[in-house]
Amino acid sequence: MADGAPEESRVRIDLTAVVVAVDAGQPYVLTVDTTEAPGIALPSGPLVAGQRTLQAGLRAWVEAQTKCRLEYVEQLYTFGDRTSSPLDGGEGVTHRAVSIAYLALVSMPMEQLEMQAHWLSWYALFPWEDRRDGPHPLLGELHDDLLAKARPAASQAWRQRVDLLFGTGLLPWDEERTLERYEMLYNAGLVDEAFRDRDEPIPTTPRTNPGVSLAADHRRITATAISRLRAKIKYRPVLFELMPPEFTLSQLQKTAEALSGIPLHKQNFRRLVEQQNLVEETGGVATDTGGRPAKLMRFREDVLLERPRPGLRVSASRRVGMA
Amino acid sequence: MADGAPEESRVRIDLTAVVVAVDAGQPYVLTVDTTEAPGIALPSGPLVAGQRTLQAGLRAWVEAQTKCRLEYVEQLYTFGDRTSSPLDGGEGVTHRAVSIAYLALVSMPMEQLEMQAHWLSWYALFPWEDRRDGPHPLLGELHDDLLAKARPAASQAWRQRVDLLFGTGLLPWDEERTLERYEMLYNAGLVDEAFRDRDEPIPTTPRTNPGVSLAADHRRITATAISRLRAKIKYRPVLFELMPPEFTLSQLQKTAEALSGIPLHKQNFRRLVEQQNLVEETGGVATDTGGRPAKLMRFREDVLLERPRPGLRVSASRRVGMA
DNA sequence: CATAAAATGCTCAATTCGAGTATAAGGAGT
């Protein structure tokens, strides 16, 4: 146990937020512009003395940088290994930064954000993760590029893993593996960060960087958030954190599809929501549907007390999405 | 973004490990004896300069303190809020510790541990979590004690939540909610740590502390590990990290039961394992079963490349366990 | 008033799942 060794070094801790919102069926992350190279980053800042909890520190930073007030917040992961370059500051004290990342969900706020803050579509970061209209055209290219990276020796296992993650083959697409897919692309040198992190020039030869890059390891952190969120909507009612107080079942479905990136079977989706008793009618109707008006619903807060693990076990339609 | 403010404070980071092993159908955590009050703690130590990654630092500490070499390691959670007492050190530098907790799985090692290191049965820490022979006798008491804590105002919701977590009622037991149960007990002042953390004397009046206490927030960290592990065996083949190279299906089942704390239906368990193609026969048989010899199995490493989310979707027998 | 667009309701077959029954193959005791 922690002998108070003199060698002990205090490191800097950054708090980083992936703030997610969905608007008009599109998912967004909250970003801030920076003056440095990549230009776009997640809101973040160092943990400072005054803050009573880590979360409080995070909220403060996000509000300061974006004027966005957080609601639901959960811890994601603590990064300390890779991208934070171990540039020692000098005399015995290590300056390596550890960053604690959080996932926050807000229902799209109408308030004006800070000037330098923007909502960035998360499929701008990961185009291949959007399969709502079938596999993304980019997927084929990525698949080929990845296979080209195989060292002949391990090529069998490599090929299998590529197929597993990017599934152009017989294996089903697993939408929760966003992080693993990003990491595979990173390791294969198919995203710009891979070169940037090693201070190599970004090659322009065979392809263009698929998706927008972010500062530091922020794109990786965002991938972590997506993986987590896509998994979590299946067993916890977090989806409702993204919804306005009243919504139609179609809007709810659109939100679920936006997050998971796959099309859902409409009738089965309703069945799921209803039999899980997640929502109740408000009495009102939405008439701007373009067809039969939809009943307005609200989340039943007390499901949290009733059901052991409420959530929407969404799964892709078998046909659709494989078009 | 992180303006290099002078106010910025460097905090101390502890790396803490929950090392899990299963032996003879019983789950254990690796502990070290300390000289301070609670006497027992998880292996842990501060993050120091030399270590290249957080995991490497963790492995080093655990090996140094226990002589146990880690295999599978995954990050659990970063604690910074609660129990780490915010005793400021003085002059502008905060001494609050953040601790990054890891879950490690090893197949029970035969090597001798360090003197002060021991394997502690995790149900010594959380007796109520073991329902392999039906609900633990302690559960009734806990349930009553918890209900007694209800402020009359919120009593309805409180009662529901108690029932949801400790389910003496109609709701099914959710073995994954170990952490939430521990936290409820903590908040209700039913575990000793609740008083210790506030420097209050530990009351002896109504009851005895259910389960063994650990140093600092280590019991909470262990609860987090259990929750995570119980969830994870359902969708990733982590169970095999705890098994010897060859094993029988019964041993595998015993291990699954040890972790999840619930009895499983034997025939269905085999069906699951087989249809998931998680294992293959080695050819050998185990004759020390006390009955018909069992075929020896080994884990099929390549399932990691084949199936999208291999795991054992274990679920309790409906009858058994409610005895 | 016909038509299009959604919303909502219902059916059906294929799996999956919980549970139970039946059979096989050893060892221990007589």
Next chain:
DNA sequence: ACTCCTTATACTCGAATTGAGCATTTTATG
């Protein structure tokens, strides 16, 4: 060798869940 006990393994059955599609209702639009 035979009986009994114990565990392993095989197979069956009904209920619940799930993927998919068809049918009907209710609006707005032209």
